[in-house]
Amino acid sequence: FNVSEDFADHNHGLQIHEYGDMEHGCDTIGELYHNEHAPNHDNPGDLGDLHDDDHGEVNATRTFDWLTIGHTDGILGRSLAILQGDHTSHTAIIACCVIGRSHAH
Incomplete structure (x- = not known):
């Protein structure tokens, strides 16, 4: 994803x-996801931080073995x-999307 220069070089x-x-x-995506099988039982919906570069861009890959579709x-x-801000800051959500799937084309 790409963020404005105001938030560049941040977590x-x-x-x-x-x-x-x-x-x-x-505003209607609810609270953090809870999964009793997660290694972090207190906040399993918290996946840590992504760091954007000084141009405001993130290019990252993450793997979470305990997540299931x-x-x-x-x-x-x-x-x-x-x-x-970072995952501990309780700042505003700047982007969101639905986790879904579609037919292969």
Whole structure:
């Protein structure tokens, strides 16, 4: 993703939230996702930070072995949110999207 120069060269928290409801943008995605199988039981929806460069760009790959797509506690249909500040700052969400899938083309 790409952020404005105002937020360049910063850490941005990456989170999974409980709903994929985008009716009112990022305001209706609910609380942090909870999964009892996560290694971080207190805040399993907290995926740490992404760091953008001095141009405001992030190019990162993350792997989380405990996340599943299906099952009742899976992440399909939930949302992914990026925070203005790091994951400990409780700052505003600057971007969000629904975690979904579609047919292969």
